[in-house]
Amino acid sequence: MKTYWAKPDEIEQKWFVVDAENKILGRLATEVATILMGKHKPTYTPSIDTGDFIVIVNAEKFAVTGSKMTDKIYYRHSGYLGGIKDRTLKEQLEKKPEEVIRMAVRRMLPKTKMGRAMIKKLKIYTGGAHPHAAQNPETLEI
Structure with missing residues (x-):
């Protein structure tokens, strides 16, 4: 039996919507x-980006x-x-609330070219609306 190795053209990427309301920051970021x-x-496959897109509202x-x-x-640092x-977490939430989640997730991804490509698949929005309805995202319960 041979080990399966995904090819870039075989990857099927889905879209998911996650509601961050009342979710613990670290547990949300790991998922x-x-x-x-x-x-x-x-x-x-470790060397191929097989992940999906995530929209956080x-x-x-x-x-x-x-x-x-x-x-x-x-x-x-400048x-x-x-x-x-x-900045404290409270001050950061007042200035840029979406950056708190983005930084928590980014620090859990690989620190390589592929990790930088993965973070681009994360879309974060304050409020309940998002402009990605055309992709038919599935609701993901975390």
């Missing part, structure tokens, strides 16, 4: 990262446990001396 990589499929309504709203800090800046 989404698994689907973006394609590990939920029996045709998973209500991105600002996720939940976190404990005191992460004030204790979790997001850092960024590249200049003393150029480190930080």
Whole structure:
């Protein structure tokens, strides 16, 4: 018996919609990262992007446990001396709520060319509406 190895033209990619309302951030991110990589499929191949597209709605309504709203800090650096800046999770939610989920998922993906291609299949929207109705996305319960 030979091992199955997926070819790029054999891959069938689906679209899924996930409602992030009242979902724990980390648990949501791990499920989404698994689907973006394609590990939920029996045709998973490590060197081929076999994952599906994910649309996340209500991105600002996720939940976190404990005191992460004030204790979790997001850092960024300008590249200049003393150029480190930080924001708490609460401040980040006020400025860019969709970036919180995007960064949580991105850090769970491979740090390669393929990982950068996978994160492009993630579409995140605040509110309940999204412009991807033409793709007939299935509702995914996490």
